[in-house]
Amino acid sequence: MKLKLFSPFKISNITLKNRIVMSPMCQFSSHEKDGKIQDWHLTHYISRAVGQVGLIIVESTAVTPQGRISDKDLGIWSDKHIKGFNKLSRMVHHQGAHIGIQLAHAGRKATVDGDIFSPSAVPFEKMKTPIEMSKKDIKEVIQAFKDGAVRAKKAGFDVIEIHAAHGYLINEFLSPLSNLRQDEYGGTKIKRYRFLKEIIDAVNQVWDGPLFVRISATDYHSEGNSVNDYVEYAKLMKNQGVDLVDCSSGAVLNIKPNVYPGYQVKLAEEVKKRATIMTGAVGLITSGLQAEEILSNDRSDLIFIGRELLRDPYWPRVAADELGTPIDGPNQYDRSWSWKIRYKHLD
Template sequence: MNSKLFSPLTIKNVTLNNRIVMSPMCMYSCEKEDGMVTPWHFTHYVSRAVGGVGLIIQEATAVTPQGRISQRDLGIWDDVHIEGLKKLTNEIKENGAVPGIQLGHAGRKAEIEGDIIAPSAIAFNEHSKVPNEMSVAQIQETIQAFKTAAERAKEAGYEVIELHGAHGYLINQFLSPLCNQRQDEYGGNATNRYRFLQEIIEAVKPVWNGPLFVRVSANEYHQDGLTADDYITYCTLMKEQGVDLIDVSSGGVVQARINIYPGYQVPLSEKIKHGSDIPTGAVGLITSGLQAEEIIQSERADLVFIARALLRDPYWPRSAAEELRVSIESPVQYERGWR
């Protein structure tokens, strides 16, 4: 079979061996609540590189201590993190994959000790802390934190950066009218709600010349929330700013019932790809090689982001290749078992 899934793709100055991406998934595995890489992270990520993934995007990595989802999240808020992250990226590259990192800030969804911050003082749910509304000074400090994190990511050897603008975390909180009720220059209308992300992109671009992705939640599953049509506008603006690809997910801004089925978010990716004329990644219950191939062949997305399927099978690309009857290169050490 002439597989497009297993064909290379060049994005800006980086070439991926195939269109398979390990989707960022938090491991909550830092041992001392210091954000440092642990042996677990080496085992987890490098095994997927050995398994044939084209691009590995590291879990949401906090740009400030206050921005962690949990106190066991990886961090990139201090230069002390660079050494461990650099060792990790080196091992990923040595085993054939491109290392990427998702930079994030949890905002009102942070489950940490002390105060948390958000665009508005609205808790995520009745069990969550009420965040402090961010001052303009805090907003500017956070934008600077994303810029500094991008500089550290470059020094640590990452080749792709993804900004986490989905799943109800801080960037998403600014974008959404459900949790941004500000009336200053960072709220009140769609243009102002976009300003926080706009200024993060503006801050990151001068220090980062590699591919820049943004993950979005293109459906908030609420009558007053954002939809893919709203994100066509936002993603067009991101393209104008130099964003290279939109990683299209959904949900997480508020608690909502979601009708989940195989590939349920793929139509959102397809709509944004063609509506904003920008490359996209599709994610969400993509579990088989045939399914992934159809998404790429039909131009519904440019990359497929595999999540839980890669937790179950670190060698999912090999399984997909077998299903598609495609021959792929195996690690020399595994040739006896792979052929």
């Protein structure tokens, strides 16, 4: 029986060749504040496709210029961004991988020039104080996510992930620690969810592929959201047609969690089982054995790899060797890639 990590996985209208996902990780490598793809991004992402990652999710990509974490973030607020992303998606597809994009808005964590925005005028730590968003501002950002989804489709992406984690704008609306509003977008759990709800609805109007949402499944604070709250949010997302919840944690406040291998996996497991929705596990997953255990024990459906794929673009091969199973690689590397060739003396 084939190991789960290297088994095909159908989600919505696509089938991934394995369950290894490159987690979205900011590269801060765009030039001239234009948000466009650079040669670095092509090298960075395509090398992981060559390395046999099943799904590559492009880093946090801003839906508005003011939604960037930094001036060097990728953007998708203009049709001028489509050409570069289209080249990237075609080259990734040529290597047999699927590709997604994480649509994002940094909210009060934006470090760009000019005004920044948040559900409430509460700064993050000692950063710039944001402007509390008006209803007009909210509607404009929702439209920006919808427009970003249209451009993502034109650029050839297979998956969209909405970034609702790590203390950025959507996460700021969800958390009572950063959302002090008393209108229809704040004051209760269901009202704090309304912003994300309307973004999901808007994206679904123009997108017909797999839709993921990345969450911070706990705020690590007694007065913030816990995994229990996100189980309820995940049920709402499922009812809206979200296919998978990507379970990260923290960063609404500058609280450092106790970090250890797989420290966030239990969050993905709880959301998966209690909300009956597919989840992605992320957080110091470093070995093939660890990844296979998570999948085989039905704790999550996909394995999101971050730092290990920064260290080694060919991590899937390393994981396969560890698990004692062959995986296909590029023909150009066949003389050194094949498990059977490398270990034929063990036959």
